[in-house]
Amino acid sequence: AQSVTQLDSHVSVSEGTPVLLRCNYSSSYSPSLFWYVQHPNKGLQLLLKYTSAATLVKGINGFEAEFKKSETSFHLTKPSAHMSDAAEYFCVVSDPGAGSYQLTFGKGTKLSVIP
């Protein structure tokens, strides 16, 4: 069965400093991995996705994530935080190779950006 663990429920950074949101996954086959962002009172927006191509994935708004199979990790990074990055971030896994078309969400990491 597939699952994701987001290692931090809350991360606080100063504006202009790097962002690191950590995610470990578990799957029985070759997973697809995603990061979604949810701003207050807004719908979920896809930031980036990994689907077995390049292991370093670039997304919108300067975010990127690296798929590391040996570590079963898919951490989200950004070199310099902006106030508008304050939101909840979800790491998500699917395992179509194992016949599962479901998206399984982590519990979320709330990112706060301090001016």
Added chain:
Amino acid sequence: EAGVAQSPRYKIIEKRQSVAFWCNPISGHATLYWYQQILGQGPKLLIQFQNNGVVDDSQLPKDRFSAERLKGVDSTLKIQPAKLEDSAVYLCASSLSQREGTVGQYFGPGTRLTVT
């Protein structure tokens, strides 16, 4: 391209009352999903439709929740009777197909339900 539409955006009801939520997916999207997001948790899939047929409803509490997508376009999710623990945001999402849904789904803004 219009996104996924949901209504109402907010709903407050008393326990044991009934409530219905509506979703209109992106035009041409065959697969439609309903998720429940309880405060402090990630969304959990309740039910998945492929056109007007149910693909997966294994996590839908069928004693009180029901959903339909009669013409394979818009969908309704109903709760009857509501319990306090049903307080959550109900998200609708859509994708071109099941397989496309594994590489990204498009989400609506959600309906925030409060049961008192």
